[in-house]
Amino acid sequence: MSWGWEDDVMTSSALLHPFADPAKPEGDFVKIVRAEGTTLWDDTGKTYLDAMASLWFCQIGHGNREMVDAIGTQLAQLDSHHIFDPFTHQPAIDAAEAIRSVSPMPDGRVFLGSSGSEAVDTALKLMRQFHRLNGDPDRQILLRRTRGYHGTNWGGTTAQGIEPNRDGWGDLVPHFVEIDPDDVEDAARVFAEHGDRIAGVITEPIQGAGGVFPPSDGYLEGLRRLTEQHGALLCFDEVISGFGRTGSWFASQTYGVTPDLITFAKGVTSGYQPLSGVVVGRRVADAFESSDAMLRTGYTYSGHPAACAAGVTNIAIIERDGLVARATEIGERFEAAFAALTRDGVIAGHRGTGAVQAALLHADGIGTRQRMLEGGVVVRPIGEALAFCPPLTSTDAEIDTMIDVMVASIRPA
Ligand SMILES: Cc1ncc(COP(=O)(O)O)c(C=O)c1O
Known part of the structure; x- marks a missing residue:
């Protein structure tokens, strides 16, 4: 069945998104169709690591039967x-x-x-x-x-x-x-x-x-x-x-x-x-x-x-599954990487506790967030902070990828 707006992304859909520009066309949003563990799929088949546990909520990972x-x-x-x-x-x-x-x-x-x-x-x-x-x-x-x-x-x-x-x-x-x-x-x-x-x-x-x-x-x-x-x-x-x-x-x-x-x-x-x-x-x-x-x-x-x-x-x-302790390990992994990146001047600093962390950029985080999305990692920019709050089931390799994609996405201020 066609509802009339799918072919023309400039036409607004019925959906009024929370915390969004009401005039933004539906076709400009990232349409998530599937999720498993820390991985999200959009409707083009592209995958993303969900470094924000959606909106700070998905402790046990997605798709748990x-x-x-x-x-x-x-x-x-x-x-x-x-x-x-x-x-x-x-x-x-x-x-x-x-x-x-x-x-x-x-x-x-x-x-x-x-x-x-x-x-x-x-x-x-x-x-x-x-x-x-x-x-x-x-x-x-x-x-x-x-x-x-x-x-x-x-x-x-x-x-x-x-x-x-x-x-x-x-x-x-x-x-x-x-x-x-x-x-x-x-x-x-x-x-x-x-x-x-x-x-x-x-x-x-x-x-x-x-x-x-x-x-x-x-x-x-x-x-x-x-x-x-x-x-x-x-x-x-x-x-x-x-x-x-x-x-x-x-x-x-x-x-x-x-x-x-x-x-x-x-x-x-x-x-x-x-x-x-x-x-x-x-x-x-x-x-x-x-x-x-x-x-x-x-x-x-x-x-x-x-x-x-x-x-x-x-x-x-x-x-x-010991996920409370895993939050501490995830936090330590982010903190060690962020401390090294701060020493190298790649980021301006960092803050957080356990598995809720932020890297502080030298500039506003919106551009970096956009490039990270293109690189397949979802984070949340808050001014000059980039928030990371991944599922507590995330592997060390996934955490490392989140950090690597951030580094590759940062441009000089
Ligand atoms: C600390 C805190 N309190 C309250 C809320 C509101 O929760 P909800 O969006 O489920 O109404 C949020 C949402 O992010 C939050 O972070």
């Missing part, structure tokens, strides 16, 4: 049913248990959604409601961090520290205050001024979409100390950093700072199904459990059985 079978088996047994009161089902119970058992809050509770944005907006609501339940409804201020990315729903859009993503949507959510991304003294000043009205702080432990920034020394510890001193909550957005990416199940464990809430998505299913959520630590869970108020938030697909089956199977695969 165990995942496909687990999801299909679940759909055949119970395609879907919601879990609003009075209903529940085993896939949701099992997914929540699997997630909390690898988290730094194994005595917490797990709220489920489908996207990182849903997880973030829920966490922001829970932080404010926690204080209402504690008789402190005036605590509404939420601190966001410059360079932070927290999705594109209203709360997450407001919580972003990437200004262009906040602009143009009209009035956002009130009572957000931005803090310096590296200097915790700035947060200390905000707490000194508004401490008794601050509900909480949201931050990625390692900032991803903002350019791959590990925390500066003492930053996360400083936020933990300030939130505790002032009775506020700390939420780590681990949508990218969760599920093995930084060499521990969660970056909270890698950096040794335990927050009150953790948002997750992406790597929880390696992208085979949309699943996200919030791990709610005991302190916050106690407040909700001891209140007689109903939790009036949730999504139709909170705990979708197929997504939950994907989560349980994905976590079991990460565990069985």
Whole structure:
């Protein structure tokens, strides 16, 4: 069947792409048709190494049959049913248990959604409601961090520290205050001024979409100390950093700072199904459990059985195949190569933790990204940084090819 636009790539298709130029013709996009392990195929038969695990999410590699079978088996047994009161089902119970058992809050509770944005907006609501339940409804201020990315729903859009993503949507959510991304003294000043009205702080432990920034020394510890001193909550957005990416199940464990809430998505299913959520630590869970108020938030697909089956199977695969430790090895391989390239002046520097790394170029990364695509490697340019976040199943030879293609694609600034 012809839909009329295939022959004329200048005619726009019905599809309005996220984070793209709305006028870009459909025919100018790279059309991915197949994926296996770390390899992608486009519709011309060209192959690419997926150095970004798609969009920072595919921990176990593409095309895993165990995942496909687990999801299909679940759909055949119970395609879907919601879990609003009075209903529940085993896939949701099992997914929540699997997630909390690898988290730094194994005595917490797990709220489920489908996207990182849903997880973030829920966490922001829970932080404010926690204080209402504690008789402190005036605590509404939420601190966001410059360079932070927290999705594109209203709360997450407001919580972003990437200004262009906040602009143009009209009035956002009130009572957000931005803090310096590296200097915790700035947060200390905000707490000194508004401490008794601050509900909480949201931050990625390692900032991803903002350019791959590990925390500066003492930053996360400083936020933990300030939130505790002032009775506020700390939420780590681990949508990218969760599920093995930084060499521990969660970056909270890698950096040794335990927050009150953790948002997750992406790597929880390696992208085979949309699943996200919030791990709610005991302190916050106690407040909700001891209140007689109903939790009036949730999504139709909170705990979708197929997504939950994907989560349980994905976590079991990460565990069985040692992929958390593999993230550390991948990180060490990138770091050794990037350090040598920095010494030789090929790149300006590098930063990252575990299997989320960035090479810093001497110029903007868009041209290099384009040449790398032509050379068969997918990376993500963020200003002068080129982000690498490959599947944790990637081989050493694949990592080396990603780096070789980058070097061959760099032109003098
Ligand atoms: C840290 C972080 N939070 C939230 C989100 C939003 O997730 P989603 O795009 O699934 O809504 C992302 C997406 O990249 C993210 O990196």
